[in-house]
Amino acid sequence: MSIEPPLAPLQQTFVELEAGSEWRFELEADENVAVRVQSPDPVFINSAELPPTTWYPLHRYLKSSLYAPTSARIEVTSLPASQYTSTSTNQPNLIALHLALERLRILARRNLASNGAVPPGAELGVRRGPRLMVLGQPSSGKTTVVKNLVNMALSSGMGWNVGVASLDPSSPLGLIPGSLSLSTPSHPLPTHHLAHPLGSPPTSVPSSTLSADVPTIGWWYGHLEPTTKGSDLWRKLVASIAERWAERCVKDPNAMASGLVVDTSSAFTNATLGTRKDDPKARYSLVSHAIDAFDIDILLVVGHEKLTIDLTRLFPHVRVIRIPKSGGAVDLDDTFREISHAWAVRSYFYGEPSLPKELGGLMGRMIAMEQGLSPYSFQIGFETLTVIRVGEEHAAPSTALPLGSTRILSPTRLTRVDPTGPAHAVRLLNTVLAIVAINSDDRIPKVKPGQPEIKVEETKDAVKVEEGAEGEAGEAGEAAGAGAGAPEGGTKVEGDVEGTEDEGQGEGVTAEDEDDEDEDEVPYREEIGWREVLGFIVITGIDTLRKKYTVLSPSPGKLPSTVAVAGGIEWVDSA
Ligand SMILES: Nc1ncnc2c1ncn2[C@@H]1O[C@H](COP(=O)(O)OP(=O)(O)OP(=O)(O)O)[C@@H](O)[C@H]1O
Numbered sequence: 001m002s003i004e005p006p007l008a009p010l011q012q013t014f015v016e017l018e019a020g021s022e023w024r025f026e027l028e029a030d031e032n033v034a035v036r037v038q039s040p041d042p043v044f045i046n047s048a049e050l051p052p053t054t055w056y057p058l059h060r061y062l063k064s065s066l067y068a069p070t071s072a073r074i075e076v077t078s079l080p081a082s083q084y085t086s087t088s089t090n091q092p093n094l095i096a097l098h099l100a101l102e103r104l105r106i107l108a109r110r111n112l113a114s115n116g117a118v119p120p121g122a123e124l125g126v127r128r129g130p131r132l133m134v135l136g137q138p139s140s141g142k143t144t145v146v147k148n149l150v151n152m153a154l155s156s157g158m159g160w161n162v163g164v165a166s167l168d169p170s171s172p173l174g175l176i177p178g179s180l181s182l183s184t185p186s187h188p189l190p191t192h193h194l195a196h197p198l199g200s201p202p203t204s205v206p207s208s209t210l211s212a213d214v215p216t217i218g219w220w221y222g223h224l225e226p227t228t229k230g231s232d233l234w235r236k237l238v239a240s241i242a243e244r245w246a247e248r249c250v251k252d253p254n255a256m257a258s259g260l261v262v263d264t265s266s267a268f269t270n271a272t273l274g275t276r277k278d279d280p281k282a283r284y285s286l287v288s289h290a291i292d293a294f295d296i297d298i299l300l301v302v303g304h305e306k307l308t309i310d311l312t313r314l315f316p317h318v319r320v321i322r323i324p325k326s327g328g329a330v331d332l333d334d335t336f337r338e339i340s341h342a343w344a345v346r347s348y349f350y351g352e353p354s355l356p357k358e359l360g361g362l363m364g365r366m367i368a369m370e371q372g373l374s375p376y377s378f379q380i381g382f383e384t385l386t387v388i389r390v391g392e393e394h395a396a397p398s399t400a401l402p403l404g405s406t407r408i409l410s411p412t413r414l415t416r417v418d419p420t421g422p423a424h425a426v427r428l429l430n431t432v433l434a435i436v437a438i439n440s441d442d443r444i445p446k447v448k449p450g451q452p453e454i455k456v457e458e459t460k461d462a463v464k465v466e467e468g469a470e471g472e473a474g475e476a477g478e479a480a481g482a483g484a485g486a487p488e489g490g491t492k493v494e495g496d497v498e499g500t501e502d503e504g505q506g507e508g509v510t511a512e513d514e515d516d517e518d519e520d521e522v523p524y525r526e527e528i529g530w531r532e533v534l535g536f537i538v539i540t541g542i543d544t545l546r547k548k549y550t551v552l553s554p555s556p557g558k559l560p561s562t563v564a565v566a567g568g569i570e571w572v573d574s575a
Contacts, residue, residue, distance in 0.1 A: 013079050014038070017068040018087065024065040024328045025058070025083040032356035033058050036364065039073040046095070046144060047151035048188035051271060055366045055520040057359055059193035061339060063330045064144075077359065089472040090326045094145065097300070097323065098152040101259065105129045105153070105160060109257035128249065129162075129259025131294055135287065135311070136302030138266040141329035143171050145302055145315050146263040151188040153258070161186065163245055166292060167238060170186035170225060170337070172460045176348050176432055176536045178569040182241050183216040184248075184255065193343070193353055217244060218533045220434035221251065221267045222567015223392070224341075226286055231274035232411035235289050236530040242293035244532075262294060269307055269349050284314060291318060345432065345571040348536060349375040349554050376556040377540065382547040386431060386563045387417040388522050390529035412529050414522035417566055419542060419549070428549075429542055430572050432535040433564035442524045524563065534560040538571055 015023050027033065034055040042049045044067045048054050058064070066074060067089060107126040132149070138141045146164065153162045165182045166172045166416040172179040199236065219237045226234045249256040264287075267273050274285035282288075299318050301308045301326030332340075347353070351373035355366070391412050419428055537559070541550030552561065 006047075013076050014072045015076055015079075015083075015085065017043070017066070017072045017085060019068065019070045020089065020092070021085050021087045022065040022067050022089045022091070022328060023074060023083065023085050025080045026063040027058060027060050027080050027087060028082070029060055031078075031080050032060050032358055034077045034359050034362060034366070036075045037072065037209060038075045041068070041070040041072060043068045043072045043074060045191045045214075046189070047148040047155065048190060049155065051367060053365065055359070055362050055364060057192055057355055057367070059356065060344070061336070062191070062193055063277045064191050065089075065328050077362065086327060088249075088327045090141075090324055091148075093323045094148050095152070097147055097266065097321070101130045101132065101149070102153070102156060102158070105158070105257055105259060108259070110256075112253045112257055127256075129160075129257045130298055131260045132298040132300055133167075133262040133264060133287075133290060133294070133296045134300045135264050135268050135304075135307065136266065136304060136325070137269050137304055137307075139329055139331045140266070140302040140304065140325045142266070142302055143168065143263055144326070144329065145300070145323070147189055147191070147260050149261055150185060150388055154185060154188050159254065161252065162258045163248070163255060163260040165241055165245065165260060165262045165294065166269070167241075167268075168263045169221045169223065170265065170341070171263070171344075172218065174216050174348075174432075176345050176569065177224055178222045178567050179218040179220055179434070179533070180237050180241060181216050181218045182244055184407060185215075193347075204567065205374065216284045217241075218434075219530065220436075220533050220565050220567065222434070222565065222569060224569070226273060227267075228272070228274055229411075230391060231276075231286060233530060234274070234286065235413060238290055238293050240530055240532070244297075245294065247275045256474075260294060262290065262296065264290070267305065271310065284311065287311070290314070291315060297469075319387040342571060342574065345538070345569075346573060349373065349538075349552060373554060376553050376554070377550060379543075379550050380562075382419050382549065384562055385551070385559075386522075387419070387428065387566050388414045388524075388529075388563065389417060389566050390414055390526075410526060412526050414526055414529055417524050420544060420547070428539050428566065429565050430570040431539050432569040432571055433537050433539065433551075433566055435535050435537060435559060435561050435564050436528050436531050437534055437561050438524065438528060439562050442528055444523055444525060529565065531563075537564065 017023055025033075034057045035050070036055050037043045037050050039051050042052075044050065044055070045064060047067075068074075069091075104126060108129045111127050134142045134145050150162055150164055153160045161184050163182060163184055164173060165180075167180055169178050169180060171177070173181040173183045175181050204471050215310050219240060221230070221234060221237055223230060226376050245260060268284070268290075271283040274289070275282050276285070279285075285298075291299070297318060299311050299315065299320045301311065301320065302323045303322075305322065308320055308322040311318075343353075354372055357421070359366075392415055417428060535554060537551045537553045542548075543550070
């Protein structure tokens, strides 16, 4: 029996913060620290108050800061190699903005409660809370600003149900990178590790722990940032999210009064992103689309002066505000982003990281942590799990068509991934799949031989694919997914989790249904490509001889559906 050597005693040290200053830190791969407030006044991490005299763990890789409005003393288990204090903080700007938003929320609540009759003195027109969208360049601190504003609203004691929409697939709320999301957190979002900066998805753990258990709905884009080629799918996804938010507001006047905060991808700062061939002069098309979809009334630009001017000119009906970029915002490089994406996927399956062992022996109260999750690995037959892609070219080349003819393909068409093709098998291994619900109306009726072929409907979104265009569409998907976090290293999953033969699950497709179908043809309507996702799985193994996938699922039991959408996000568990 091996006996673990005793842990070296931690060298506790203190950080003195003057009023209105921040203590900023960047933790390395081997740095896990805990902090606790040793002074009477509150200290905040992204506007969530640190519980007084309680240890708060900060996991490796985290880059963040503690803000002290009044002078404070913080005890730290060991000083990180990269840390400093600064008085040049943008917290006062955020607080001023929060107060302005709070005023609009209160007015909206009052006007909504008065049932149409505007109470004396109330401002006309304020019948819903502020809807704000945050824009800025990469690493400008957008997600941090969103988190601060949400945390301030949730700490105000007013019982708001602020909606948080993430149009940044690289850091969605508690989901797998590649997703867009909508959530309604009810308590301040913690900052103790780098995965899930905007809160964790609901699990079985009580919400009093650090997990922040945020009810979240997700949609699958499948890539880390919007591209012009993927903009048709993007628009449909954003419209679905906006529709869900609108439905929620109709049912819940408190959500209506609380308003919405939208985080965006830094790709939104690219003026030509999403510009369509039929409107080549359009600028900031995806920003404009999101403004219309969510009925945004405030655009908040972090830093970027030119963007502020551009947006003010382009969207005169929207109030454009600029706040300075925080001096603490850290430029995140590709390696860090890969690590952070891999952590986000890992946390989806395994739950939040447990307390690092060097912090286990600390004297005094430690904040409650969640227990961790136990994912489940099993095998499923190729014919049972239908894997599809949205908007990728996978059809005979146009050169194979009769001379002079062109093919009209919808940009959000579905194509089936055939795992028996060697290229497909390679592409599918370690791929994250989003499980989507299938209803009986989703099936496209089969065409019997002799019947005229079903004409593909030509919508305004449909594109003509001319010779040579196929390759581009296919590459777009791959290029967008190229940055997905898939660090080197073997997966530990199969060793740890019992492999279970579990075929024929779910209500999706059965082998019989598909016997006489074309391999590439997907028997479902395109709408399933932008539907809310039910959950995610990862393909961790492919047995082409036995025609089976090995998949990792967050929970045991049948998959809720056997139709799954692939994208460009891969994950290999190397933690
Ligand atoms: N005041 C601050 N002090 C310390 N770290 C900060 C501060 N503000 C932001 N950061 C850190 O800087 C990094 C970049 O911030 P954030 O992720 O919010 O930017 P972003 O604009 O959303 O990034 P992107 O869209 O490029 O992913 C993060 O690691 C964040 O924790």
